Amino acid sequence: MEDLLRAAGFIGVEQVDGVIYARSDAALPEFTATQTDAGWQLAQCWPLRATAAQIAQWNARHPGVSMDIWQGETRIILLATPESLAAWGDLTREMVARCVAWRRATRQRDEGM
DSSP states (O other), X not given: OHHHHHHTTOEEEEXXXXXXXXXXXXXXXXXXXXXXXXXXXXXXXXXXXXXXXXHHHHHHHSTTSEEEEETTEEEEEEEOOHHHHHHHHHHHHHHHHHHHHHHHHTSOXXXXX
């Protein structure tokens, strides 16, 4: 899987204790690739607790790329295939952009960081 991720253009690919960490973009946090009985599971987390409606909207738009809350953060997960691996980078960027927009929508104009 490490070689497949590198070949697909992902950066910072490294394995630690059986979990592969990589980035789809230098500005984004690492995602993980973990081997399961069903194959390699890719997961991207973002420090925001999406609402049930936001999660439902994402899941309706992205069948096969489920969003949930994991350890208090919004997460998307995908079972890696050659086709899905090619789309994963775009999916992670879209997920982060949506999470940032959702967070900004909850802030008051004069609120700080």
